[in-house]
Amino acid sequence: MTKRKYTFEQLLSQFLKDEHYYANPHRSHPFIYSGDNKLWTTDNFGVLIANPTIVRYGKKYPVQDCGFNLPGDNDDIVISVNDLQETLKKVATLKKYEYMTCPECKGSKRVYALYTSSRSFGTWHIETDCPVCNGKGVVKAKPVKFSLVPDERCYINIKDVVFKAPYIQRIVNVCNLAGVKEIHWVHVHKENANIFNINKDIKVAQMPCDPSKSEHPERNTIALF
Numbered sequence: 001m002t003k004r005k006y007t008f009e010q011l012l013s014q015f016l017k018d019e020h021y022y023a024n025p026h027r028s029h030p031f032i033y034s035g036d037n038k039l040w041t042t043d044n045f046g047v048l049i050a051n052p053t054i055v056r057y058g059k060k061y062p063v064q065d066c067g068f069n070l071p072g073d074n075d076d077i078v079i080s081v082n083d084l085q086e087t088l089k090k091v092a093t094l095k096k097y098e099y100m101t102c103p104e105c106k107g108s109k110r111v112y113a114l115y116t117s118s119r120s121f122g123t124w125h126i127e128t129d130c131p132v133c134n135g136k137g138v139v140k141a142k143p144v145k146f147s148l149v150p151d152e153r154c155y156i157n158i159k160d161v162v163f164k165a166p167y168i169q170r171i172v173n174v175c176n177l178a179g180v181k182e183i184h185w186v187h188v189h190k191e192n193a194n195i196f197n198i199n200k201d202i203k204v205a206q207m208p209c210d211p212s213k214s215e216h217p218e219r220n221t222i223a224l225f
């Protein structure tokens, strides 16, 4: 696993689904949730919730109502971040590539091409999928960069609650950025959101999962305890 240290903004992007994919405003950028005035960043499977006063860069985030309330505490289990890291080392990793906006279509996914007919005189402008990015709007960054990320077909079982390994990795990334050595698991649930208190300013809500219902066949599940 890479020991890379992320900036807070890079960390937030790990809690968003592919920004080029989702149009849902709750999943495409961080926002201040009007329900608690905290900074929420979510891909719908997990949420990074931060006290906005810790956010540097003076960036303004939109205020939105996502209509979701965090469950109350039902436990207090202390988990060592080192134990999480050691468990993640046993998990298979994949190369994840970094992408950039396509230089040809500037991310619009479509290009106008000049079409010349061989049968008749004249040329036409036609709109077509961008041939450089195949209509995706993004291309692999050049020179191609990648980071090693846990395979999402691998799972980590903590006290019979099962999480996809990449979700545990991003919790570890939050801990490393915050300089935290242990976290408090304060809402434990096999089917609904689990709450991990990282420190007094940051918490992560994470959905567990059932590997048997996953779209990907399970590779392995590793138990933390």
Ligand SMILES: [Zn+2]
Residues within 6 Å of the ligand: 102, 103, 104, 105, 106, 107, 108, 109, 110, 130, 131, 132, 133, 134, 135, 136, 137, 138
């Ligand atoms: Zn393109």
